[in-house]
Amino acid sequence: MRAVVMYGPGDVRVDQTERPTIAEPTDAVIRLAASCICGSDLWPYRGADDVDHQPMGHEYVGVVEEVGDDVAQVRVGDFVVGSFFSSDNTCAICRAGYQSHCVHRGPGAVPGAQAEYARIPHADGTLVATPGPPADDLVPSLLAASDVLGTGWFAAVAAEAGPGKTVAVVGDGAVGLLGVLAARQLGAERVIAMSRHADRQALARDFGATDVVEERGDAGVARIKQLTDGLGAHSTIEAVGTQESMMQAIRSTRPGGHVGYVGVSHDVVLPGRQLFYSGVHLHGGPAPVRRFLPDLIDRIWRRHIDPGKVFDLTLPLDEAAEGYRAMDERRAIKVLLTV
């Protein structure tokens, strides 16, 4: 089958590889309907993370081809959406809603989903079947639920976005933009998108942003305070993962407020004293997408939300390299790969 492999930084190729098979009795093999490129795939692409002949892709929707003997809930032929971390969904950590930290999860995200087929561990605890085969136009939104929407949603939940709240969103990538959507869906009164790109500002407003702030750093913090009676946001979503973005998020939040951070931390060190006196709540990490999948699928199925709009470039799998380039150069917000 064809699969996207990152040979090294900046070097993405589509290889012929072995089609995966059932390895554990709890596995499923799915035939992908679509896949996509994640913002986090750019870290190794840009040399910020080590990479060596890595099968790429951890966001996926598709049809179940084959299941192991112990798979009871997922059936061959089901159209499924899966979380980017596999989880048994039965351990104490999963039951508490933290499936991305399942005690039986693998060492990292589900690998190799930018491909024609993928093996999904713990199929029953990882995959959620849609009510039936989806209309074609729902596929991008269902694919988004697998990570980018689920992650933005978790960030909004971690930031305790809700009625009466003002939510600031640091980061105008796909996760941040879907954080805007999530915050509004969760009832936030006001959502401030921090962005200096017209196309992303437009999408943020389309997803429900009520305000846009172009300033960054001290000026960005000052602007957020100006918009919130000098207090700071009740809730802030951090969707980048740099020192600058984390401090921007913490400093933009009022004492007692909540920062939900989902940008994968790179070289972030938080100054303890500043954090102490900020009085904020801090919560985040790899999103337990599985917790939210049934609800997200339902909202998509009923066409209440259209998170698939974050895909502003669609390419065939064979042109994955161009997709990586487009995202790296910020010519595309997020690239969908048709399989």
Place this chain on the structure above:
Amino acid sequence: MRAVVMYGPGDVRVDQTERPTIAEPTDAVIRLAASCICGSDLWPYRGADDVDHQPMGHEYVGVVEEVGDDVAQVRVGDFVVGSFFSSDNTCAICRAGYQSHCVHRGPGAVPGAQAEYARIPHADGTLVATPGPPADDLVPSLLAASDVLGTGWFAAVAAEAGPGKTVAVVGDGAVGLLGVLAARQLGAERVIAMSRHADRQALARDFGATDVVEERGDAGVARIKQLTDGLGAHSTIEAVGTQESMMQAIRSTRPGGHVGYVGVSHDVVLPGRQLFYSGVHLHGGPAPVRRFLPDLIDRIWRRHIDPGKVFDLTLPLDEAAEGYRAMDERRAIKVLLTV
């Protein structure tokens, strides 16, 4: 009047100073019934914080001597307990329960409470009157409510201690010990005190600790995991403020669990990536004691709790220097100063 002044590190004296007077119409002046030495007073005493002729003390109970023209709720003659940060208790931050970050609070804690009299800003928003003059044996507990109990209580609330939860407590100082008491009062099923001092272990057990762990560092984390099915505590109270104690707390907590940290951070830098993958909630800072005071006074008044037991040494104000030495040398857990 007599007042404790720290001339410099290790140099504590009792001076004759001017008795404070009403400076703002929202002030009250109180005659102290008792005061005490805080663990945080040891930071400057040990040279870890700058200090130069600083009037000491921010924990207090006493009788209102005089009030400003705008004070409406607190009356002359009331026996009052006050929070170590003054607050108007009416701003949006106070109303949200974060009085220690009141938009009108002073630059630091209420100063000069190790003295015969103290001026308390924002008297109506800072002080809470007891139902009447307290019995003598209640005074230490009421004094504890002013900071050390209020801070331990906030840590337990920030750590979301509650029914069915296992709570680990890092730090066996007075705050940590009262964090044990708070966690049990809040319904925690199991409270693990981390301590290697027999007297503190005994007090921890008296306050409701179900387990004691003597190990620290990797061994301490391993022991907590061993006691919690390999998962870590649901809730961890951090009551020290060092890099070691913060990492001990984060690493002892299960993904999705809560760390409540109240030790004043000194040279703490949190590694972003480790925090990200820990999946914990982090919340803390200077405790909004005022939020809890009515409830704490009620519990003390009804003799449901006896937090005054943390005072294991009582000295007259004139012997404050010996009190500092005793705490510095860990000969005393916490020193009460009679005025």
